Amino acid sequence: MESIDNRVEEQRQLIEKLQKRNVKLQRFYDEYKRVCRNEEERIKELNCLYQVAQCVVIENDTDAALDKIVRIVPHGWQYTKDSCARITFKDNQYLSSGFFESEAVQSENIFIETVIAGTIEVFYKPGLASEADNPFLIEERNLLKGIAHIISFYLEKQRDNENRKLIKQQLLHADRLATIGQLAAGVAHELNEPLGNILGLAQLALKLPEMPNQAQKDLGKIEDCVIYSREIIKKLMEFSRQSPLSKEKINLNEVIDNSITFLEARCIKEGIEIVRRYAENITVSADPNQIKQVITNLTVNAIQAMRNGGKLIISTRKNSKNAVLAVEDTGIGISGENISKTFIPFFTTKDVGEGTGLGLSVVYGIIRNHSGDIKVSSEPGKGTIFEVCLPLEGT
Numbered sequence: 001m002e003s004i005d006n007r008v009e010e011q012r013q014l015i016e017k018l019q020k021r022n023v024k025l026q027r028f029y030d031e032y033k034r035v036c037r038n039e040e041e042r043i044k045e046l047n048c049l050y051q052v053a054q055c056v057v058i059e060n061d062t063d064a065a066l067d068k069i070v071r072i073v074p075h076g077w078q079y080t081k082d083s084c085a086r087i088t089f090k091d092n093q094y095l096s097s098g099f100f101e102s103e104a105v106q107s108e109n110i111f112i113e114t115v116i117a118g119t120i121e122v123f124y125k126p127g128l129a130s131e132a133d134n135p136f137l138i139e140e141r142n143l144l145k146g147i148a149h150i151i152s153f154y155l156e157k158q159r160d161n162e163n164r165k166l167i168k169q170q171l172l173h174a175d176r177l178a179t180i181g182q183l184a185a186g187v188a189h190e191l192n193e194p195l196g197n198i199l200g201l202a203q204l205a206l207k208l209p210e211m212p213n214q215a216q217k218d219l220g221k222i223e224d225c226v227i228y229s230r231e232i233i234k235k236l237m238e239f240s241r242q243s244p245l246s247k248e249k250i251n252l253n254e255v256i257d258n259s260i261t262f263l264e265a266r267c268i269k270e271g272i273e274i275v276r277r278y279a280e281n282i283t284v285s286a287d288p289n290q291i292k293q294v295i296t297n298l299t300v301n302a303i304q305a306m307r308n309g310g311k312l313i314i315s316t317r318k319n320s321k322n323a324v325l326a327v328e329d330t331g332i333g334i335s336g337e338n339i340s341k342t343f344i345p346f347f348t349t350k351d352v353g354e355g356t357g358l359g360l361s362v363v364y365g366i367i368r369n370h371s372g373d374i375k376v377s378s379e380p381g382k383g384t385i386f387e388v389c390l391p392l393e394g395t
Contacts, residue, residue: 045143048076052147056154063092065154069147070094073122076143079135082125087151089118102126106136108148112155120148191233199226245287245369249393252282252291252316252323259295260314263303271309279317283393290366291390297359298327298386305331305384318392322372325388334378342376363388 051072059065066087073085074096087094089110104124109116122144124135202222205211211219260274267274284291302312310330317324334342343364367374367388378384 042139044078044080045076045139048072049143049146049150051075052150056150062089062155062158063094066092066094066151069151070096070120073120073147077122077124077140078137079124082127084123086121086123087118088121089155100125104135106141106144108144110148110155111152112159117152117155120144120151191229195226195229195233199223199230202226245290247285247287247370249283250286250288250291252284252325252390253278255288255291256295256314256316256325259292260299263296263299267303267312270303270306272303272306273311275311275313277313277315282316282318282323284323284390285393286370286390287366290370294363294366294388295325295327297363298388301359301386302327302329302331302384305329305333307332310383321392322389323392325390326385327388328383328385330383333380333382333384334376335380339376339378343374 052069055065055068055072059068066089070085070087074080074083077083084099085096086099087110100123102123102125104126105121107119107121110118110120122136122140202219206216206219206223256276256278264274299312299314306312306329313326313328315326315328317326343360363386364374367390370390372388372390374389375387376384377387
């Protein structure tokens with residue numbers, strides 16, 4: 001009897017030992033599965049990060065790159081089929097397939113240098129949010145930060161590339177204008193003398209007695225045409241910077257007011273409101289007559305762009321080195337294909353008889369002759385802004 005009891009006890013102890021071993025094996029197996037699952041998740045995350053990095057290296061078009069990235073992102077999250085992503089940049093949204101919004105969302109800002117330029121968001125379906133306060137893993141939050149950093153770096157690189165292209169275009173444009181300026185000076189010099197002779201002879205002929213009416217009319221037309229031609233030559237000379245420059249200390253705000261006085265009645269007649277936004281005490285060393293011509297030309301150009309009325313905003317400001325004059329209109333704007341041609345002599349989009357295409361070229365020549373700079377920005381249908389930079393007095 002005792003031996004039977006002993007065997008039973010031994011079997012019981014063996015069963016307990018086996019049960020403990022099974023528990024340990026189950027724990028080991030559960031831990032193994034957890035590690036494997038974590039490894040799979042890490043591989044998904046690394047693969048997602050690699051594809052995003054590869055995309056920004058290969059793709060030069062910003063829209064195409066962001067569209068590809070937003071489609072890659074959900075594949076890096078543990079619930080891939082229940083997630084979606086959105087990238088917001090410059091008022092544009094890029095969405096992954098099957099996009100939806102929910103309260104289960106994680107978000108990171110996209111920066112260009114220190115300025116927020118957009119966001120990237122990942123959403124989980126609402127059902128997942130009820131299972132936990134935050135259904136996103138720490139690794140997923142870190143992954144989103146990494147993707148946001150890659151996008152920020154890419155956008156900064158794209159901006160730098162665009163700036164380099166713009167500078168190159170500006171240099172080529174300046175070189176072309178300088179060449180045209182030299183040509184214009186030579187042409188103007190050669191034409192001045194024969195036009196002067198034609199004008200003088202026409203005026204002498206008009207003084208002859210008993211001149212037939214038709215001949216008088218024809219000679220009058222010749223006189224008008226010569227005067228108009230000489231005006232174009234004058235503008236060519238100004239564009240080519242051959243006119244003498246007489247600088248003096250001037251108050252920029254006062255020169256602006258004096259320049260637009262004669263245009264105020266025209267603005268009222270055409271339904272254009274003039275808005276002045278002046279900074280105080282802006283003094284520059286410049287030729288007052290030439291600066292008046294700059295302001296007049298820019299103002300007339302703005303008025304002509306607002307056929308149905310609008311708002312003409314003239315403002316001044318200054319920084320440590322320059323005074324900045326801005327002339328803004330709410331007119332038809334300039335198309336992208338024409339904005340690079342703005343300061344080219346004789347280029348105009350106006351109807352025949354409304355302009356020679358020299359007004360803005362003259363402005364460019366005057367400003368460059370004052371060691372300044374002029375920039376133009378425009379949006380078709382919304383308006384145009386011309387910004388003139390002139391060195392402050394004493395700089």
